[in-house]
Amino acid sequence: MKVCLIGLNHQTAPVEVREQVSIHLNRLPAALRAFRELDGVLDCVILSTCNRFEVTCLLNEDTPPEGVFAQFLKGWYALEPRAVFPCLYFHTGREAIRHLYRVASSLDSLVVGEPQILGQVKDAMHAARQAGCLNTQLASLFDKAICAAKKVRNETEIASSAVSVSYAAVELARKIFWWTEG
Numbered sequence: 479m480k481v482c483l484i485g486l487n488h489q490t491a492p493v494e495v496r497e498q499v500s501i502h503l504n505r506l507p508a509a510l511r512a513f514r515e516l517d518g519v520l521d522c523v524i525l526s527t528c529n530r531f532e533v534t535c536l537l538n539e540d541t542p543p544e545g546v547f548a549q550f551l552k553g554w555y556a557l558e559p560r561a562v563f564p565c566l567y568f569h570t571g572r573e574a575i576r577h578l579y580r581v582a583s584s585l586d587s588l589v590v591g592e593p594q595i596l597g598q599v600k601d602a603m604h605a606a607r608q609a610g611c612l613n614t615q616l617a618s619l620f621d622k623a624i625c626a627a628k629k630v631r632n633e634t635e636i637a638s639s640a641v642s643v644s645y646a647a648v649e650l651a652r653k654i655f656w657w658t659e660g
Contacts, residue, residue: 479520481619482543483574484566485532487586491565498557501526503605510609512554516546521613523606523620525581527598534578536616543568575619582627596627 486496501509506524513522513533518541525532533550537543547566548559569577580586582599603620606612612620 479536479615480539480570481534481574481616482537483532483534483569483577484543484547485525485530486562486565486567487530487532490567491562495562495565496529496531499526499531499551499555499562500528501531503601506602506605507609509554510606510611513546513550514609514611516549516553517541518546521606521616522611523602523616525599525602527595530581532581534574534616534619536613543570575623578619578623579626582623584627596624599627600624 486499488496501524506526510522510524513519513524513535518538520536520538522533522535525534533547535543535546537546544563547568548563551557551559551562567577577586582596584595599620603612603617603624607617
């Protein structure tokens with residue numbers, strides 16, 4: 479089996495595409511089960527936020543991630559894969575694990591250091607576990623990514639500056655309009 483991560487985010491896809499593949503929390507269990515039932519999928523976790531959509535999964539060694547995701551796009555969304563594929567990234571093995579660690583640690587966020595993503599990763603893992611789509615190996619990978627993210631937050635100054643898009647906008651406005659204060 480192999481670890482794969484398939485996704486799109488604020489860097490690779492416009493808002494319109496991200497909205498097309500977004501999954502509301504109340505539909506997440508059904509989406510997880512639908513993905514898990516695809517040929518070659520052993521387990522999966524789906525992370526769906528306003529800035530990203532990612533599926534981390536364990537696949538049979540001979541199962542191509544592109545084919546699995548194309549099936550999911552057609553079956554779950556009734557989308558033609560060619561409409562979404564230019565926006566996707568596919569990672570396997572170490573690259574998939576590295577990407578998951580970067581996401582959980584907020585190194586791959588619109589605003590680096592924002593704290594919400596760690597909670598969203600935890601929620602995605604919990605939803606996958608509740609839906610019966612998370613085995614020991616994938617759960618261990620997520621547990622380690624969460625521990626690493628906590629270590630990054632506690633042992634670095636990653637969150638010492640702007641931690642949300644709105645906070646960054648306010649700080650920028652203050653710098654631009656500094657003469658209107660006080």
